[in-house]
Amino acid sequence: MDFKELEKFIAIAKEAGASELKYQNEDKKFGISFPIAGATPVTAQVMSAPVAAPTTVAAGTATNDGALEVTCPFVGTFYRSPSPEDAVYAKVGDRVTKGQVLCIVEAMKIMNEIESDVSGEIVEICVENETYVEFGQVLFKVKP
Structure with a gap:
């Protein structure tokens, strides 16, 4: 998944009201948490790793x-x-x-x-x- 696709994926999840989004493929894992109104800003972490372990x-x-x-x-x-x-x-x-x-x-x-x-x-x-x-x-x- 390239960066543009990832941005679209995040926007769709956010618009749908998701509180958290996780994505994993063969060599990448991505996790992001969306804030609840009045809470802290969005946090994200991207890691390179095999599927078996992030x-x-x-x-x-x-x-x-x-x-x-x-x-x-x-x-x-x-x-x-x-x-x-x-x-x-x-x-x-x-x-x-x-x-x-x-x-x-x-x-x-x-x-x-x-x-x-x-x-x-x-x-x-x-x-x-x-x-x-x-x-x-x-x-x-x-x-x-």
Whole structure:
């Protein structure tokens, strides 16, 4: 979908009185929330990613023990599982593959699955569940 098509799509949703609009294709995901009268202005977030997960996080620098750091691509709330009743995506000692979902970071009311950019073993989870995370904060350490 090009920008002109996206603008038309947003205008139609807004005119129809939608409070939120989400769009996803093979390599893009878009979410926008429309304000209620007297509320805050429209917010939007666009991310490039595979369909299976909205956000792929590149591994950061290697630590002294050879582990690679998976960092947060934006600010939000960190969740280890898709819902409180579900099992966690990854725990210390798990073997993960490139592209595997490690967690969710909620940003602007959009749940963003964070994938590993490397295959290896989770050696440390650096964030507590349901806590606020910052851009660039280390979420996981993965030893290839």
